[in-house]
Amino acid sequence: MSIYRCHNTRAILEIQRVMFWGPMFSGKTTELQNIKRQFTRAGIRAEIFNPAKNTRDNELVSSHDGQTSSCIRFSSVSDVIDAVDRLQLEVVLLEEAQFFPALGELCDELYERAIHVFVATLNQDFTGNPWPHIRDLLHTFEVHQTWSVCSLCGSMKAWYSQKISDAEPDSDGNLIGDEEDYRPLCAACWHKNSQT
Numbered sequence: 001m002s003i004y005r006c007h008n009t010r011a012i013l014e015i016q017r018v019m020f021w022g023p024m025f026s027g028k029t030t031e032l033q034n035i036k037r038q039f040t041r042a043g044i045r046a047e048i049f050n051p052a053k054n055t056r057d058n059e060l061v062s063s064h065d066g067q068t069s070s071c072i073r074f075s076s077v078s079d080v081i082d083a084v085d086r087l088q089l090e091v092v093l094l095e096e097a098q099f100f101p102a103l104g105e106l107c108d109e110l111y112e113r114a115i116h117v118f119v120a121t122l123n124q125d126f127t128g129n130p131w132p133h134i135r136d137l138l139h140t141f142e143v144h145q146t147w148s149v150c151s152l153c154g155s156m157k158a159w160y161s162q163k164i165s166d167a168e169p170d171s172d173g174n175l176i177g178d179e180e181d182y183r184p185l186c187a188a189c190w191h192k193n194s195q196t
Contacts, residue, residue: 016116017107019097019138021123022146023184024161028120029061031146032093033069035118039091046091047083049074053099061095071095077106084115097121098131107137126163126182128190148184152193158184162193 020028032048039046048061048071061071074080084092092110097103097119110117119141124130148158165181185193 015111015114016118017111017141018117019119019121019141019143020146021121021134021138021143023123023148023158024182025179025184026146026148026158028146029095030067031144032095032118032120033061033067036069036091036093044091045087045089046093047072047087047089048093048095049080049083050095051075051097051099053096074100077102077109080106081109081113084110084113089115091116091118093118093120095120098125098134101133103133104137107140122161123159124161126161128160128194150186150189151183152185152189155186155188158186160185160187160190162190 020031022028036046036048048069050061050071050073052073052075059070059073061069072080072083074083080092083089092115094100094103094106094117098121100106103119107117107119121134122131123134123145147156149156150158161182162185163181164183167181
């Protein structure tokens with residue numbers, strides 16, 4: 001992964017828009033954390049942003065492999081833009097982007113400011129349907145498909161996040177959870193065991 005920029009003029013010649021897209025437990029958050037470390041080590045200002053709707057994390061983003069990173073909570077496009085301007089950020093990393101329907105508007109605003117954007121998002125909800133605002137942006141990103149290991153057969157091509165708890169989703173149809181609420185399944189096991 002390379003960024004072309006001139007340290008003297010701060011000119012950015014290539015704007016990156018990268019999406020990590022896959023089921024739960026497939027390493028999407030870890031990808032964001034590693035990218036933030038790489039940019040920080042190179043002296044490039046980068047920050048992870050976490051939607052306020054994601055109640056699983058507060059001031060830290062936690063990956064399923066135990067890594068934690070600082071983050072900025074946000075509820076609106078203006079929250080992110082204000083932080084970008086205040087901190088003079090060059091890279092924005094968006095965690096759990098499926099919980100932020102105004103993602104397209106935000107990405108357009110960041111592009112106008114020549115900000116690199118890296119997004120981590122689930123590929124679909126627990127019913128197997130994609131989020132419309134994510135689906136509509138796929139063609140504007142360099143998409144990296146992430147995979148998990150199927151909890152039932154061990155296939156390394158788990159694509160679905162199956163709900164296994166009795167917890168009820170919120171009014172938007174979302175259920176924010178963890179290992180006690182979801183398991184990754186490959187297509188064959190999903191179709192055999194789907195709750196939808």
